[in-house]
Amino acid sequence: MRFLIYQDSRQGPRKNNEDRVGYSYSRESLFMVVADGMGGHLHGEIAAQIALQSLIQGFQHAAQPRIDDPHRFLLDAIMDAHLAILSYAKSRRLLETPRTTCVACIVQDGAAYWGHVGDSRLYLVRDGRVEAVTKDHSRVQLLVDAGRVRPEAMQAHPERNKIFNCLGQLHPPRIDISRKTTLHHNDTIILCSDGFWGPLPHSLIVDTVLRKDILEAVPELLGAAEARAGIDGDNISVVAMTWRDEGSGEANAVTTIDLRLGDHETRSTNLGPQGGSDAVPLTDDEIERTIKEIRSAINKQQR
Numbered sequence: 001m002r003f004l005i006y007q008d009s010r011q012g013p014r015k016n017n018e019d020r021v022g023y024s025y026s027r028e029s030l031f032m033v034v035a036d037g038m039g040g041h042l043h044g045e046i047a048a049q050i051a052l053q054s055l056i057q058g059f060q061h062a063a064q065p066r067i068d069d070p071h072r073f074l075l076d077a078i079m080d081a082h083l084a085i086l087s088y089a090k091s092r093r094l095l096e097t098p099r100t101t102c103v104a105c106i107v108q109d110g111a112a113y114w115g116h117v118g119d120s121r122l123y124l125v126r127d128g129r130v131e132a133v134t135k136d137h138s139r140v141q142l143l144v145d146a147g148r149v150r151p152e153a154m155q156a157h158p159e160r161n162k163i164f165n166c167l168g169q170l171h172p173p174r175i176d177i178s179r180k181t182t183l184h185h186n187d188t189i190i191l192c193s194d195g196f197w198g199p200l201p202h203s204l205i206v207d208t209v210l211r212k213d214i215l216e217a218v219p220e221l222l223g224a225a226e227a228r229a230g231i232d233g234d235n236i237s238v239v240a241m242t243w244r245d246e247g248s249g250e251a252n253a254v255t256t257i258d259l260r261l262g263d264h265e266t267r268s269t270n271l272g273p274q275g276g277s278d279a280v281p282l283t284d285d286e287i288e289r290t291i292k293e294i295r296s297a298i299n300k301q302q303r
Contacts, residue, residue, distance in 0.1 A: 001256045006218045007239035009269040018045040019237035020052040022268030027259045028066040029108040031059040032239045036120050036193040038099040047085050047098035047168045054081040060264045070106045074115035085168040099168035103191050115177045118166045123190040137165035183243040195234030199225045214240045
């Protein structure tokens with residue numbers, strides 16, 4: 001595989017960064033994740049961290065070197081992340097379960113597959129337009145679907161942040177999974193939190209990606225989102241990938257054939273609690289222990 005990839009996360013004017021973003025790839029498969037911890041609930045950054053780490057570890061276990069069934073993997077891995085959050089809350093006797101949105105994408109065999117819960121989005125930008133975008137699990141999206149709000153008015157709607165579906169909620173989340181989408185040369189996939197897409201019209205995202213490659217375009221869009229949102233802004237997180245044909249010869253592209261079988265490369269931008277009365281310590285060992293416990297329980301149920 002050959003692709004360009006870039007990720008970043010900015011705190012914005014918030015006291016904490018509750019977003020988590022990361023990607024991992026093997027010789028034949030790429031996996032990208034954005035999780036946006038829900039600030040209206042305690043410890044949103046912990047839910048996002050557990051989701052990110054659970055999903056990345058699940059990918060590394062399954063991609064040997066490719067995912068056999070991407071649709072099934074997305075459903076199972078996202079549900080495992082949800083159960084890991086519930087297990088963590090139970091083990092800590094938390095009065096409220098931490099919650100997070102999530103969007104994840106697999107790229108392999110020249111095609112993309114994605115799944116999401118909440119209002120973290122995926123955009124597919126192709127030939128100067130938005131070819132596909134996930135549908136938010138939000139109150140304002142329901143109003144759009146009912147014809148009561150125009151799509152272009154979503155960003156400014158006072159109920160935009162009311163989410164009815166997330167990881168960590170008390171009932172199983174609804175996980176929306178895409179169809180298999182064949183990729184074309186120069187297609188760009190963008191996974192982002194609402195702090196990124198909220199202030200930015202589709203036209204600005206498309207125009208910026210057309211003018212520059214993502215190594216320059218994404219930092220410019222992050223800056224635009226931060227400036228447009230101002231003091232009312234949110235955490236801003238994105239991971240973006242541009243697909244390249246094998247013969248493109250792109251100098252900055254990642255070429256996965258260089259990896260040995262069984263190897264994975266992983267990058268994550270994990271900004272931990274930076275103050276605030278609800279910040280709690282969370283170690284990698286604690287997260288890994290929670291993930292192992294819930295996977296063990298799942299395996300026993302499946303026998």
